[in-house]
Amino acid sequence: MSEQFEPKIVAFVCNWCTYAGADLAGTSRTKYATNVSIIRFPCTGRIDFMLLMKAFENGADGIIVSGCHPNDCHYTSGNFHARRRWIVFRSLLDFMGFDTDRITFSWVSAAEGTKWASLVNETTEKIRAKGAFTEFKNLDLETFNRLHDEAIAK
């Protein structure tokens, strides 16, 4: 049997809640999938949607975006602003037919080490089931082939 697909997943998390939550998962030795690597931001409000696009372009199969629960933001309202942008960004992606299931948004507090662990595992499973994000990765190739075929046809 062929070995199972191991998705690459990038997690964009805020320093004060989710990053600390991930640390807690560590200190309490909670084991979880190796597929997710964290990039640390001061606040979810700092997370630029372009970074998500770049992550996909560079081969991410899935993305986790996570920060403080509403009203717990270290900067009082960064996560509220982030949430609004996500709402708009998601509806744009959806309108473009982009597979929004590849992005998991979540609130994970500094006390929710176990939530972080299960979030990582669930996301990994979900993305593994979906398979590699070839839809995006192969865009340029497909375009090339299509134009090529058209040229041949002419």
Place this chain on the structure above:
Amino acid sequence: MKQLQNKVAELFDNGTISLMIGFQNALNKQPVPCFITVASQVERLIYTPECKGNLAVYLHKIEVKQAKKVGIIGNVATLRSLIQLTSENQLGDIEKTVITVNAQNEVIIFANMDEVEAYVQANFPEYTDEDKKLLEQLNAMSRAERWQYWSEQFSVCVKCYACRAVCPMCYCPSCTVESNQPQWIKVSSETTGNLEWHTMRAMHLAGRCINCGECGRICPVGIPVHLLTAQMNKDIEAEFGAKTGFSCKSGYALNTFKPGDKEQFIK
């Protein structure tokens, strides 16, 4: 037509304006923008329903800014641009005289932005039937079909940035798409890069675009890019009840929030 020309001539004579941005007939009888600086040339001015172009975009040109006293004519979409730009502090240093021609073919010269607001709010435009149809079709498609549709559209984009050049809301002196430190978007026009460019453009215009549709009209390879922002505005209005180019005071949907904003998509 005569009425318009006389009124504009008047504006020149009493020194209200030193530059008039309007339309004239090109040789092919298509209306094209024209810039008039002396009363004697006003007979070049025309204004017909075909004059769809959004002249507000020229207000960012340094020559126009320098002219200071500027007259500008346009349809509701253009007026909405003026409102939106005012709310974004972009027209501070221009003494503008705003002119439009209403359905009854009367020339209206607005005394101030409040009047412009009132007029816009009274004649707030619907989406064109064509756009409505397209949006419906797209929304009716399955996700995969939409992805297919757009990736094919974007695959032919040549990154000429005409969509940006024609947009009155794209006034940044330097655009992120050209930034190379860091290099956000590939210079060459590959589909992924093109998709990123159009995503970014749509996000930057979401909640600011005033639906003039120029970007779609101008695209040399016929990508209906205006649908992206049109859809965004629809969603934003539905979600947050914010209208663009509606009032100089009404804020920007994406620099504010409500504690109760929906979040059922967040785990």
Place this chain on the structure above:
Amino acid sequence: MKIGYYPGCSLEGSSKEYNDSLFAVAEKCGVTLEEIKDWSCCGASAAHNLNHDLSLALPARTLALAGSQGFAEIVVPCAACYSRLASTNHEISENVTVKTKIEGYIDLKLTADVKILTVFEFLQKYIFPTVDKHIVNKLNQKAACYYGCLYTRPKETAAVDQIENPMEMDEVMVKAGATPIDWAFKTECCGAGLSVSRTDIVAKLSGKILEAAADRGAESIVVACPMCHMNLDMRRPEIKKQLKKDINIPVLFITQALGLSMGIPADKLGLNKHYVSTNKVVNCIVKMEA
């Protein structure tokens, strides 16, 4: 502009005089009320103790009919009916799922939103503008306005501004030239729920109300609720036993009181239909010189 009218059972039976006086007053001011065709029972007192859905479906049906018959507003003089219709309206407008469920039961659409007017809202809105030129008498007396429970609770559907100290009827009585008294029993319970089953309790509760009114020197009690009226007017013998004293303050419907001040004859207002004689009121009327 036609105004809908929902009599409910009481105004066709026990409180006919309420109905008559309302129409008499309206007629005098040239306002026409049009009865909602095919209205059904509001389910008061029974339905909401038995089956919640039923208690919504019954009033909902009437509301749907009113909507489909093109009424933007309906007058509901009976406090119990008002309470049922108002709370139904509240619940279906708050909760879409309930709404659709109920629509399923009654097989009608609850599209139009129909405004439900209490009798005093109606008077305020449609009678007051023209009433002054019709007022010929001064009800020269102290009146105790009694609101009871159904207009004043729950908070969400209360028909009055201050649920603990409503003033709406007092304002009407001032128009009628009476002096509304300030008293503490405006919203006490008259025992309506037990009107038939436990007359002893009714006597006790209504007795307190009558006594309080008497203590504050009221010469008449004014109500806008058939149940209140029934208890305060009809249960005097029991109340007499309870209080060991005889209190014969007449109890009028708000529309009757206003009607008197408008010079409408007592019998047309159904003042002869009461247990406690209303002569005391009629007698202290003072003609106003034009």
Place this chain on the structure above:
Amino acid sequence: MARIGVFICHCGENISATVDVAKVAEKAGKLSGVAFSVDYKYMCSDPGQTLIIEAIKKHKLTGIVVAACSPRMHEGTFRKAAEKAGINPYFCEMANIREQVSWVHPKSDTTTQKALDIVRTLVEKVKKNTALFPIKVPVTKTALVIGGGIAGIQAALDIANAGHQVIMVEKKPSIGGHMSQLSETFPTLDCSQCILTPRMVEVAQHPNITLHTYAEVESVSGFVGNFDVKIKMKAKSVDYSKCTGCGACWQKCPSKKIPDEFNEGMGFRTAIYSPFPQAVPNKPVIDRLNCTWFLKGKCGLCTKICPTGAINYDAVDEFIDVKVGAIVTATGFDLKHADFFPEYGYGKFKDVIDGMQFERLASASGPTAGEIRRPSDGKIPEKIVFVACAGSRDKAKGIEYCSKICCMYTAKHAMLYKHKNHEGKAYVFYMDIRAAGKDYDEFVRRAIEEDEVQYIRGRVSRIYEKNEKLIVKGVDTLMNGEPVDIEADMVVLATAVVANIEAESLAQKLHISYNKHKFFAEAHPKLKPVETNTAGIMLAGACQSAKDIPESVSQASASASKVIGLFSSSELTREPIVAVVNRQAPPNYTSCTGCLLCQEVCPYHAIETEEIKDRAGNVLKVVARVNAGLCQGCGTCVAMCRNKSIDLQGFSNDQMLSEVMALLNS
């Protein structure tokens, strides 16, 4: 050309047990730009740090990545080490391969690979790092205390005694606040004024405290350490430099029938007045709304009488500007007032009064000289009913919260009444008795057991007058809801504690947040109870939530200590993790378009405008500028700036993008 050093820590066995540290070190050494890489047992230990310092010097490293525990743990440690070695501390980054790798994954190649990925990511980040320098903000060592109640007084004294200047602003003619109105204080029953007035005098005489009574804060700008405050000095119509407070004027003033605020309307005062005998300063102001001179232009008696010619009818409101480094808000509370309880006849029946009015009746300095008499006829009540939770914990009244002090002062009131009228009967209607505090429950027990105050657990539905008596209709829930009617001579309502009526407008001036009941919001409900979200502004007393005296005083001292801490150095050092608006060559000067949409997103109002001028001083354009003193570095503005004109130091676009690229491209 970057020369990065990578230092892989074993953390004893903690990392090396599951991650092949040697391999990571070896692979990391091959990364472009990495000039040195090594693994070691304990990087955070002294030898470990020395190893780093030596390596930096020896290999002329331009930046380092320490792959060890979480940066939340040791970032500081290693940044110091980098600094010791002579490079800017912000050229040090940490790769978290313990909490987020070795502790959560089994020993395997993938685990090692993940550790390497993270190291690579941080190597790419550190390449893009720039030298950052702590932001120094000068601190004006003067504190502004808003409100002269007990909280304000305590805070002011603590700060002043620590040797710092304090400016106190009180809107009333005298400081003292609500506490000066109280009779005795629970749970000790010592006289309120006896313990308060010495403090008031201390404030007035303290060399470090400048007191402005009859004054209000007009506007506040600036930021921590550097607030500019405009204070409105309301026209007192009396020249305090001349006035000796002899009192001749208020003894002679003819308009004597003005309801006395200090006695809660149960006594009278004159038009020129000092609110109470022990007022500080004990000098009068003229109440222009009630003074015959200002109403009719006649009288002028006080001018004739005043021996020092201090009266000045032409005085006008004046404004002074002060510079302060910190602000303590101690604006206190109000009590919910009349027409709130139509069912209780409050404001309708003379003998239904609120708790503060009872305090005045019970106070020796009050209108009845301490005898508890009915306002209506001055009779001594034989039966008195106290209603706790009059409005508090009552959704229908829109106040869900507990007013906290009522249980205690109601017990106190009942006690005081019983002590003065042994024959009298006192009843208390209550929901729950909340007497959690030192000696508090004992106090309530005493009221019940020794003073035989009758406590009835239940609410009052209605109060009305019936032949000279007040009928209190209630219910006793401990007697299966048995209705209780009490014929009382007097009723005291423990009306809800609500926020100061001007709280909202002040909060907006200060840019501090407040809850839906207009009580000011603390920065963190548990761990930052006296700070606000605006750095440099503290909270003291009941302006934050209902509080009794001990609580207000301790919170005041807490906020004072925060201020003193802030003043402990003449400069404030802040992490340079702040947003900056870029600069470019003319003609752009900056890519910022000045759309200023970013101003709205900033939680700290840190984004200001800046005019870019040419040499002639003509404004070329107005753009955004980040006030480094206010910016806390969340970066919300950065993510929403369309053309990336704002960037966040330490988490710049360049750094974050490099991280993403590096993580995904092995």
